[in-house]
Amino acid sequence: MLTLLAIKSCRHEPSQNLKESPQLSLVIPCYNEGKVLPLLRERLVQSLAGLGLAWEVILVDDGSQDDTFAQLAAMHAADLRFKVLSFSRNFGHQTAVYAGLTHAHGDFVAVLDADLQDPPEFLAPCIARLNEGFDVVYAVRRQRKENLFKRVCYAVFYRLLKAIAEVEIPLDSGDFCVMRQPVVAVLRAMPERNVFVRGLRAWSGFRQTGLEYDRAARAAGETKYPFRKLLRLAFDGVFAFSPLPLRLATYVGFISLFISVLAAVFILVWKTVGFRLCGYEPSSVPGWTSLVCLVLFLNGIQFLILGVMGEFIGRIYNETKQRPRWIIRETRGLDLSNARPL
Ligand code: UDP
Ligand code: MG
Numbered sequence: 001m002l003t004l005l006a007i008k009s010c011r012h013e014p015s016q017n018l019k020e021s022p023q024l025s026l027v028i029p030c031y032n033e034g035k036v037l038p039l040l041r042e043r044l045v046q047s048l049a050g051l052g053l054a055w056e057v058i059l060v061d062d063g064s065q066d067d068t069f070a071q072l073a074a075m076h077a078a079d080l081r082f083k084v085l086s087f088s089r090n091f092g093h094q095t096a097v098y099a100g101l102t103h104a105h106g107d108f109v110a111v112l113d114a115d116l117q118d119p120p121e122f123l124a125p126c127i128a129r130l131n132e133g134f135d136v137v138y139a140v141r142r143q144r145k146e147n148l149f150k151r152v153c154y155a156v157f158y159r160l161l162k163a164i165a166e167v168e169i170p171l172d173s174g175d176f177c178v179m180r181q182p183v184v185a186v187l188r189a190m191p192e193r194n195v196f197v198r199g200l201r202a203w204s205g206f207r208q209t210g211l212e213y214d215r216a217a218r219a220a221g222e223t224k225y226p227f228r229k230l231l232r233l234a235f236d237g238v239f240a241f242s243p244l245p246l247r248l249a250t251y252v253g254f255i256s257l258f259i260s261v262l263a264a265v266f267i268l269v270w271k272t273v274g275f276r277l278c279g280y281e282p283s284s285v286p287g288w289t290s291l292v293c294l295v296l297f298l299n300g301i302q303f304l305i306l307g308v309m310g311e312f313i314g315r316i317y318n319e320t321k322q323r324p325r326w327i328i329r330e331t332r333g334l335d336l337s338n339a340r341p342l
Contacts, residue, residue, distance in 0.1 A: 022081070023053040024108045024127075026120075027100030029093050030059055033114040034066040035221040040114055041075055041082075047120040051127065053108070056081050058334070060100045063090035069330070076332040083333035091326045093225070094233065097175055098195045099326050102188050103334050110178040111197070116219035118176040126178040126211055135206035138170060138177040138198070145217035150230075157234050165241040167203045170210055174198060182206070193319050196236045203241070239311050246312055249305040256301050263294075 026044070030037070048055050059082060061069045075082040085099060097111055108127060112118035118139065126137040144151050158171050175197050179187075186204045187197070202208070225233075238245065274281060328336065 025104035025106030029096035140210040
């Protein structure tokens with residue numbers, strides 16, 4: 001309902017060929033990217049001209065506080081192939097990508113970051129690979145030009161996710177990809193609120209392949225992914241695609257129960273037989289330290305398990321609230337009846 005209200009209240013700008021789908025739709029999430037947009041526009045126009053396809057770029061302004069929206073609106077005014085969706089507030093990178101996908105009706109749909117870390121020139125080899133008989137070509141980072149801490153975090157996360165996820169989520173691949181429209185239609189139909197786009201893309205199946213590229217450094221501005229947001233993204237990935245944390249809680253619970261039973265049996269035997277251990281007999285056991293250690297250990301396990309439950313319950317709660325996934329404030333050149341925001 002909220003979404004419907006949002007849809008009704010937003011401004012529609014006249015635009016040509018709204019219903020006509022281009023051959024290539026690009027989805028680009030932008031959050032406070034004012035500094036990089038002029039560069040992005042230039043690189044896009046140059047590289048897309050070489051493709052020989054009719055294209056559109058769907059720029060999703062994720063509630064930016066800088067002049068991002070003003071610049072995007074100007075881009076649309078100058079060239080109608082640039083279309084804009086502006087959120088009422090910051091809903092997060094993944095939601096922005098997903099919202100863009102609901103409007104992407106091209107035969108090929110690409111997702112890339114606004115900061116030019118995903119070079120638009122790489123779309124040509126991706127599309128050539130798609131034409132060899134694939135439905136999804138995702139870009140695999142050969143090397144990253146980011147600080148060591150971020151590189152290590154990413155490397156650990158992707159390997160952990162690969163080890164525990166129920167679907168094969170390819171290593172070192174982010175959202176940068178080109179997909180065929182039927183795959184995007186599957187993604188659009190997903191009812192979940194906590195979206196982890198690269199996971200859903202892998203989950204959808206079809207014929208997928210990776211293509212290696214060197215990830216550039218951010219062309220301008222600062223990262224919009226502080227460690228807190230990165231951690232949330234990692235959690236969404238793990239909790240949405242692996243039941244292992246929940247199972248882990250059960251395993252840890254069982255193991256600690258087993259250890260306590262063994263300890264109880266041992267103490268009973270010790271008391272009955274009465275041998276000396278580390279200079280003590282059961283009758284002279286001071287036991288305070290070990291008792292406190294044990295209580296703390298078990299408490300720790302209990303909190304860990306509660307935490308894991310909490311993560312899942314929080315996500316279930318989020319899904320059941322059925323709130324709109326995003327609220328649109330303004331658009332340029334996009335027909336909202338053409339999208340499926342819910
Ligand atoms: N982004 C977004 N919403 C956010 C954070 C980021 O739309 O809340 C966009 C951002 O504008 C960029 C992309 O997501 O196009 C990736 O973000 P960033 O480059 O800051 O992340 P990093 O590459 O540093 O991990
Ligand atoms: Mg970046």
